[in-house]
Amino acid sequence: MTIPVEKLTDPAVRAFVAAVNANDEEAFRAALAPGATMSDDGSDRDLDEWTEKEIFSSRGHMEIESVKDDGHVLVARFRNDTWGEMRTRWRFVVEGGKVVRFETGQA
Template identity: 65%
Template sequence: MTIPVDQLSDPTVRDFVAALNAHDRSALMGLLTPGATMSDDGSDRNLQDWLDREVFSSNGHMDVESEADGGLALVADYRNDTWGAMRTAWRFTVDGGKVSRFETGQA
């Protein structure tokens, strides 16, 4: 069972997931702090390159299964045209209504 995006607890994370699923680059970029960082499976990655490869050019989409820590930790089925579907964990750091870091990897 998935949680509808508009019912996610944290408003910044909710907007991030909505922008990601809509492939709305400007909205997603607007939700990130200057200098925002991310990691994938425990390794820091270049945020812009990762988003281009894993989201925008490959039709990335997140269906959230569960949330914890006030909505800052998600478990989601993530799919894109490159890797297919996989169960992933997401952890967000939100500062002043913007994402300063997110970490993702297989769950």
């Protein structure tokens, strides 16, 4: 069963996922704090390079399967035109209503 984006409880995480699914880079940037960081499968990555490759130029999309930790940990089916679909875990650190860090990897 998929959880609708509008049901995500943390507003910053909700804005992040909505922006990914809309392929809206401006809204995505607005959901992030200045200097936000990220990691993929345990390795820190350049946020701009990674999001361009894995989300925006390849039409990334998240279908949320579960939500934990006050809305800061998601399991989602993530798909893009490069890799197809995979089950992924996303962990968000939110401060001041913005995502300051997110970590993703296979679930």
